[in-house]
Amino acid sequence: MQRRQKMTLLNLKEIEKKAYRSTFQDGLWDIFLGLLLLNLAFGALLDNRGVSEGLNMTILTTVGVLIILAFIAAKKRITVPRMGLVKFGTKRKRKIWKSRLILVGSVLAGLILFLAAILISYYPVGRPRILFLLPAAWVANTIIVFSLLAYYLDCARLYAYGLLFALPVPCQIILKKFFGVNLITMTLAVSAAIMIFVGTLLLNRFLKDYPLPDTEASNGQ
Amino acid sequence: MDNDRMENQNLQPLAEIDRIVHEPARLLILAYLSVVESADFLFLMNQTNLTRGNLSSHLSKLETAGYVEIKKEFVDKIPRTLLRLSEKGRIAFHEYRRSMKQVLDSLSG
Numbered sequence: 001m002q003r004r005q006k007m008t009l010l011n012l013k014e015i016e017k018k019a020y021r022s023t024f025q026d027g028l029w030d031i032f033l034g035l036l037l038l039n040l041a042f043g044a045l046l047d048n049r050g051v052s053e054g055l056n057m058t059i060l061t062t063v064g065v066l067i068i069l070a071f072i073a074a075k076k077r078i079t080v081p082r083m084g085l086v087k088f089g090t091k092r093k094r095k096i097w098k099s100r101l102i103l104v105g106s107v108l109a110g111l112i113l114f115l116a117a118i119l120i121s122y123y124p125v126g127r128p129r130i131l132f133l134l135p136a137a138w139v140a141n142t143i144i145v146f147s148l149l150a151y152y153l154d155c156a157r158l159y160a161y162g163l164l165f166a167l168p169v170p171c172q173i174i175l176k177k178f179f180g181v182n183l184i185t186m187t188l189a190v191s192a193a194i195m196i197f198v199g200t201l202l203l204n205r206f207l208k209d210y211p212l213p214d215t216e217a218s219n220g221q
Numbered sequence: 222m223d224n225d226r227m228e229n230q231n232l233q234p235l236a237e238i239d240r241i242v243h244e245p246a247r248l249l250i251l252a253y254l255s256v257v258e259s260a261d262f263l264f265l266m267n268q269t270n271l272t273r274g275n276l277s278s279h280l281s282k283l284e285t286a287g288y289v290e291i292k293k294e295f296v297d298k299i300p301r302t303l304l305r306l307s308e309k310g311r312i313a314f315h316e317y318r319r320s321m322k323q324v325l326d327s328l329s330g
Binding site for chain 2 (some may be wrong): 012015016018019022064076081082083084085086087089090150163213
């Protein structure tokens with residue numbers, strides 16, 4: 001009985017979680033992650049077309065930065081005017097900072113993997129063994145990073161997105177081994193499309209549920 | 222007779238309940254403000270599902286009681302009504318929770 005009272009009589013933890021989770025209802029994170037993966041698919045496509053590594057890297061980085069800037073702008077112009085502004089407490093802020101650090105660490109790890117792959121391609125000695133390790137490292141990195149992000153950001157969808165980021169690489173290895181085809185661009189693009197599709201559905205619902213209020217209404221005047 | 226006195230003693234906190242906090246809509250507003258550092262009017266309106274007029278009138282009462290601080294600011298060139306639980310409001314809210322818990326615990330037998 002006492003436990004039930006605690007659950008129903010103002011569970012502040014749940015209220016805080018609900019308020020925080022509501023900031024993920026806009027689907028922008030889903031679209032953002034989908035676009036990042038689509039960018040990787042584009043990079044793989046350029047690689048297949050014989051574009052030099054340097055140029056490929058430059059294009060990938062530039063598009064990646066543009067996607068991040070677009071995400072920040074979309075949050076400011078789409079979410080905040082409809083949902084309002086909130087600053088969370090110290091505990092939540094700490095969690096958000098941890099997730100940012102994880103993201104930066106993941107990007108760095110990805111960059112190191114990418115550079116390692118380039119270097120290995122120039123030194124054919126011992127390639128097969130090391131090349132086997134790279135996809136394994138990619139899968140481990142993405143699954144660990146997304147699981148940590150899902151935990152720290154309280155967003156369960158990120159567990160699934162971790163799999164969507166990780167799976168294209170082993171899928172490609174299997175496809176190449178058994179069917180001899182290189183479909184890395186396709187496998188990455190399919191994963192990206194799933195995320196963008198989910199994000200678009202969420203964004204559509206968000207725009208319907210949270211119409212743009214006039215400035216006075218949003219200020220209680 | 223002794224039982225009656227004991228029950229009265231247990232329910233004493235009920236008489237001391239802060240009626241400003243006790244109103245459901247205001248309680249909800251205080252609950253949301255207690256878990257965030259600050260929020261604007263629109264965010265609170267969306268979270269509590271209160272109408273603009275309703276929220277505005279409850280906020281006025283909470284501000285008059287000194288439980289909520291209301292500040293008008295420009296954020297990214299857009300005027301925003303920022304709300305924050307004052308220290309007095311935080312104490313009142315926690316005191317209310319403690320009293321209510323005490324009352325409900327005593328009612329549960």
